[in-house]
Amino acid sequence: MIVxxxxxxxxxxxxxxxxxxxxxxxIARLSRGPxxxxxxxxxxxxxxxxxxxxxxxxxxAGLVTRTRDAQRRPVHLDARAxxxxxxxxxxxxxxxxQRFRNLDELLATSRGTDAAASDAGTSAxxxxxxxxx
Amino acid sequence: MIVxxxxxxxxxxxxxxxxxxxxxxxIARLSRGPxxxxxxxxxxxxxxxxxxxxxxxxxxAGLVTRTRDAQRRPVHLDARAxxxxxxxxxxxxxxxxQRFRNLDELLATSRGTDAAASDAGTSAxxxxxxxxx
DNA sequence: TCCTTGATCAACCATTTGATTGATTACAAA
DNA sequence: TTTGTAATCAATCAAATGGTTGATCAAGGA
Numbered sequence: 001m002i003v004x005x006x007x008x009x010x011x012x013x014x015x016x017x018x019x020x021x022x023x024x025x026x027i028a029r030l031s032r033g034p035x036x037x038x039x040x041x042x043x044x045x046x047x048x049x050x051x052x053x054x055x056x057x058x059x060x061a062g063l064v065t066r067t068r069d070a071q072r073r074p075v076h077l078d079a080r081a082x083x084x085x086x087x088x089x090x091x092x093x094x095x096x097x098q099r100f101r102n103l104d105e106l107l108a109t110s111r112g113t114d115a116a117a118s119d120a121g122t123s124a125x126x127x128x129x130x131x132x133x
Numbered sequence: 134m135i136v137x138x139x140x141x142x143x144x145x146x147x148x149x150x151x152x153x154x155x156x157x158x159x160i161a162r163l164s165r166g167p168x169x170x171x172x173x174x175x176x177x178x179x180x181x182x183x184x185x186x187x188x189x190x191x192x193x194a195g196l197v198t199r200t201r202d203a204q205r206r207p208v209h210l211d212a213r214a215x216x217x218x219x220x221x222x223x224x225x226x227x228x229x230x231q232r233f234r235n236l237d238e239l240l241a242t243s244r245g246t247d248a249a250a251s252d253a254g255t256s257a258x259x260x261x262x263x264x265x266x
Numbered sequence: 267t268c269c270t271t272g273a274t275c276a277a278c279c280a281t282t283t284g285a286t287t288g289a290t291t292a293c294a295a296a
Numbered sequence: 297t298t299t300g301t302a303a304t305c306a307a308t309c310a311a312a313t314g315g316t317t318g319a320t321c322a323a324g325g326a
Contacts, residue, residue, distance in 0.1 A: 008154045019149035020314085021141045024221075031225035033232060037273060050315055052274060057313095071272050071323045082226040086219045088157075092164035093215045099166060153284085170303060183285055185304060190283095204293040204302045 010062060011088060014081050017061035022046070023054050030064060030077035037073065143195060144221060147214050150194035155179070156187050163197060163210035170206065 017023055026040050041051040055075055058064045062081040066073050150156055159173050174184035188208055191197045195214040199206050 011157065012152050012154065015148050016152035016313095018222075019145050019152055021145065022314095024144065028225055031228040031232070038271095046314090047316070048273075049275090049317085053314075056274095073273065077225075077229050079226045079229045082222050082229075086222050086226070089151075089215050089219050089222075092161055092210075093212050093219070095164040096210050096212045096215075099164070149283095155284095171301095179284085180286065181303075182287085182305090186284075189304095206303065 010081075010084070013057075013061035014063060014085055017058050017063055018085075020054070020057075022051070023058055026051075026054060026058065026075075027063065027077065027082075030075060034067075034074040034076045037075070040075065143214075143217070146190075146194035147196060147218055150191050150196055151218070153187070153190075155184070156191055159184075159187060159191060159208075160196065160210065160215075163208060167200075167207040167209045170208070173208065 018027070022044055025043065029035055029040060029043075037048060037052055037055060040055070041048045044051060055064065055066070058075075059066060063078055065076050065078055067076065151160070155177055158176065162168055162173060162176075170181060170185055170188060173188070174181045177184060188197065188199070191208075192199060196211055198209050198211055200209065
């Protein structure tokens with residue numbers, strides 16, 4: 001039904017998919033190789049149907065794919081979606097850390113010129129670039 | 134109310150917190166420096182109360198902290214939580230990629246010995262290590 | 267063909283989420 | 297003290313999530 005899942009939507013689904021310990025457990029298991037729904041359901045105390053739903057969530061998030069093997073339906077991890085998540089996180093984490101390095105430099109050069117250090121940037125809205133790529 | 138938020142709970146909250154474009158926008162803005170609720174609410178077409186709730190979600194996830202400045206309450210990014218997320222993701226992404234490298238080696242050494250390549254590992258549960266650290 | 271296994275579909279239910287409006291707290295300035 | 301501003305609290309609501317049970321589909325094997 002969804003025609004054009006925007007970048008936002010894809011990030012929404014992927015982050016949401018990982019916001020559940022069962023689904024993270026499934027990802028952890030799949031990092032070691034493909035598995036069937038029954039195999040994936042085994043460690044958890046919920047019904048197979050519930051696990052099947054979790055796999056659907058992971059699939060719609062692009063984190064896993066399903067193939068066919070007779071009546072089995074092995075689930076495979078797709079690491080590219082994981083990489084997209086770390087890319088998003090690291091982007092802003094690195095901007096934040098760069099800001100701290102710049103602040104350190106500022107403090108190192110203009111030592112003694114106080115009052116700019118305590119909460120520098122509370123209303124520092126210099127360049128308003130795009131929020132999400 | 135919550136006494137001991139487990140590692141699972143913390144990951145739950147953090148991933149869930151990022152599964153929303155408004156909250157990701159807030160994180161993006163805070164990567165450039167602290168901001169007040171009003172400043173953070175400005176780009177969005179929702180009420181300040183809604184933004185305040187989003188900030189609470191981010192705060193409970195450990196992604197941001199709030200300080201005091203008279204009647205203002207500047208919000209600061211806490212990059213350590215972001216690092217915890219990339220650590221979790223990269224852990225399993227790297228295991229997955231290592232498995233592919235191993236598979237490549239296997240194919241390189243025993244070329245001609247087929248049938249192990251198509252779906253190697255469908256029931257490969259060698260070592261059952263802990264799912265989450 | 268009949269039966270078993272693997273997996274999904276469908277309907278339903280309790281809880282949570284995201285948002286709203288209106289009232290209230292906290293602080294500063296007049 | 298009164299006024300104004302920043303922010304949260306409280307009550308409410310529609311929609312989504314996570315789980316269940318029961319029925320159904322698909323593919324082999326007896």
